[in-house]
Amino acid sequence: MSSVFSKIKQAWHLYKEIDIDALNKLAAKVDLAEVMRNVGKLDDTQLAGLMKMLGGNHSHKPKPSPPIEGDFYHLGHMLTEEERALQLKVRAFMETEIHPIINKYWLKAEFPFEIIEKLAALNICGVTYKGYGCPGLSNVMEGILTMEMARVDASITTFFGVQSGLAMGSIYLLGSEEQKQEWLPGMQQMKTIGAFGLTEPEVGSGAAGGLTTTAKRTGDSWILNGQKKWIGNATFADVTIIWARDIDDGNVKGFLVRKGTPGFTTEKIADKMALRVVQNAIITLTNCAVEEKDRLQNANSFKDTSNVLRMTRAGVAWEAVGCARGAYESALKYTKERKQFGKPIASFQLIQNHLVEMLSNLTAMQTMVYRLSQLQDEGKLTDEHASLAKVFCTLRTRDIVSKAREVMGGNGILLEYDVARFVADAEAIYSYEGTKEINSLIVGRAITGFSAFV
Structure with missing residues (x-):
């Protein structure tokens, strides 16, 4: 009896909330008596389901939107x-x-x-x-x-x-x-700003054996001649590390060139499409004299230079991860807010597929570089470890920023949404600190035992 009374009570509450005009319109379309007979046959669970389907469960609250978070594996x-x-x-x-x-x-x-x-x-x-x-x-x-x-x-x-x-x-x-x-x-303390001059106008990947910038010892000084290109911070740095080949022994050596040294000039590289805030310069060294005390005392061959590059190449892999994460999180935020056809575009299947592909690559990159840095902390980092991470992460970053731009449609090319900047900057990260091809050959040499370098 209590069950029947409960059903009647629920029906009465539903009736009070029905608009009479709407009820008349409904009666013209369906047999209301038949509907009520069938409703009366429902048990409590079935009736609750019907009420929920009809929107009668007013206690239901929409789930809160998940946070914008690119660290999916925590x-x-x-x-x-x-x-x-x-x-x-x-x-x-x-x-x-x-x-x-x-x-x-x-x-x-x-x-x-x-x-x-x-x-x-x-x-x-x-x-x-x-x-x-x-x-x-x-x-x-x-x-x-x-x-x-x-x-x-x-x-x-x-x-x-x-x-x-x-x-x-x-x-x-x-x-x-x-x-x-x-x-x-x-x-x-960043009271003194530094720069690093290795790459030259005609020498990038071939720096190990092809540096054209020269160093000649004369008494207690070294005379440097040549050019460097793409040198970040160089337009305002207080000291620039210049790598040059010793004319006498053929080995690569490093020099601390102080700002204002005669024969040292910089020219800002203009019209870049990426990393536009970075002040890259072409450096020209013309009979630039550097004292012996400003020669890096433990830099005696390109192998020593490589030790620095190995350490920082891991950092470039992490930078690629950050660029990709920024693009992914920006895209996710945008798709949850941007509405088309009456609802957020994040609710559409194809958009979700793009987002999941982006997150998959991002998560793989994050776990890779995390382990890479663990190897570095353990003193086990090798050239091939750093090179593999640099290749994979910069390659996948290009894919992630591309998909981020895609889900944003035309707005993806506007700076105000940030992703356009990530797309451009990913191209620079892809190339510097060793191209994909050079880093791939470093890994290939490690796994095959054959050096495919020229």
Whole structure:
């Protein structure tokens, strides 16, 4: 009896909420008496299902939208509380200090010098080095921070990578103790800015045996002649690491060339389509005299140069991950907000397929570089380890940024949505620190035992 009474009560409440005109229209289409007889035969579960289907379950609330999160396998949860706090601190800096201004500077191809002091305050420069004011953290942590920076902008990441990795790294790995004491503390505080000059106008991939910039010792000085190209930070750096071939012994050596040294000139490279905030330069050295005390004392062959490149190539793989993550998260946010045909485009199957493909590649990249940095922390990193990660991550980044642009339609080419910048910057990341072809040959040599280099 109570069950019947409950059904009548529910029906009465439903009746009170029905618009009479709407009921009359419904009666013209269906046999209401037959409908009511059938409804009366339903048990409680069936009736509840019917009410839910008809929208009568007013207690139902839509599920909250999942967060925009590119760390699908929760690698961030593997960090300590202190490391996680530093990660989020850098993320907040990039989102509050860099994101609001970066498109303006990217469009003008200028560098926001006002952020250097703020970036220095994070105390992350020279993050893995021991002593000289450096934090001495893990390579995994350095990778995480690189990803966080590139997640917002790759140009700032490149500026930082040149400063903290290539320039400081050259001195940290190959300098004398006196050189380390002179340069590293100021560079760690970013009061002194560094650059790294290896690539030349006609020599990129063939730098190991083809450098044309020369060094000739004359008494207590070295005379440098030649040109360098694509040298980030060079237009305003206080010191530039110049790699040159010793005319007398044929070996590659490194030199600390101070800003303002006679015979050292820079020309900004204009009209770039990628990493436009980075101030790349062509450097011309004309009888540029450098004292012996400013020669990197432990850089005596290109193998020494390679030690620096191996260390920083892992960072470029992390930068690619950050660029891809930024593009994916921007695209996901856009598709959840952009409506077509009356609902968010994220609800459509083809859009979800693109998003899942992007996330799959991103997750594979993240787990790869995480393990890469673990190998580096264990002292087991090899050239082929770094090269494989650089090849795979930069290749997959191109695919991710392309799909991010695709799901945004025409808006994907506008700077205001960020993805256009990620698309362009991914092209530069794909090529620098060793092309796909060169890095592939490094891995190929390791797995086959045959060197396919010319």
